[in-house]
Amino acid sequence: MKKTEIVTAWDTVNPDATARKRMLDHILTAGAQSDTVPADNSAIDKEKHSWFTWRFGLLAAACLALIVAVAVPLVGNMRTIELAASTGVKVTYASPPRGGSAAFDLVPRTETELLTGVDIFSGTVTKIDTIKVTFSDWDDYMSLLTVRVEKVLRGNLTVGQETVILVHPSVGQACSICQLSTAMNIGTTALFLGTPTDENSWAKSLDGSEVFYYSDVADYYLSDPVRPLFVQTSSGVAFYTYGWPTLEEQGTPTAENGVSTVPSMQVVEDFILSQI
Secondary structure (H helix, E strand, O other), X not given: OOHHHHHHHHHHHOOOHHHHHHHHHHHHHHHHHOOXXXXXXXXXXXXHHHHHHHHHHHXXXXXXXXXXXXXXXXXXXXXXXXXXXXXXXXXXXXXXXXXXXXXXOOOOOOHHHHOOOOEEEEEEXXXXXXXXXXXXXXXXXXXXXXXXXXXXXXOOOOOOOEEEEEEOOOOXXXXXXXXXXXXXXXXXXXXXXXXXXXXXXXXXXXOOOOEEEXXXXXXXXXXXXXXXXXXXXXXXXXXXXXXXXXXXOOOEEOOOOOEEEEOOHHHHHHHHHHXX
16 A cells, blocks of 8 residues: 555544554554465565565554654644634535536626725635535535735735635536636636625524624635636636626627636726726
8 A cells, every 4th residue: 555545545534542543553463463474485485575564564554653643633623724703603624516506696786886895906826725614504615715916906915915715606616607716726817806804794504693704714705706707718818798798898708608708807907997
């Protein structure tokens, strides 16, 4: 078994302290028992076999001990996100959800409304994390985009700074309004209309007793996964056609319903600056 396979297997099982000791004892015992070979082997073969099995058993035990001492505590700390203001909710790092598709409706908003109360900046995505938000009566997946800022049209960010943006539904999840968020990957360049997180940005349990404040995990959130995004692609800068009718006049519709492109990010910036 390769070292990476040992780590992967251990992370998957994640046994408690008693189980870890039992597994370690088993490996050491198995290593000692495997030193015996059939009587008809030559003395040289027997010596080689004993040396190999002893060395392999020692290596496996050392790897396991290292995982117990270092890897497992680190993984445990990374999985759960500490929340400062939120109450009654658990947020953990998670694997992106697979399969299925969700339907969402967008609240009608004018171009002026979409450009109100947001910081406007462009940058490159350097990291994408999926998180699972769990209340007592519902749960859902969201994404955290880490973005290296490259240009600021409005707001207090500085060029070169990294900021974190909360996106829902999670990046890559199939949904009726995820045409642009699904195009996001590490290395993607985009212009964002980010709403700063504060005490008024939250999700709650159905009865209102539990609350998840977005500011516990991100600096900004997107009001939806399509209208606040202008994504650089190989064929131009993609935007949501129905959200930006003025920009649509300069755009070229794509094969994907609801998405148009303009030749460059400069076209988008000039349009936004003319509106704010």
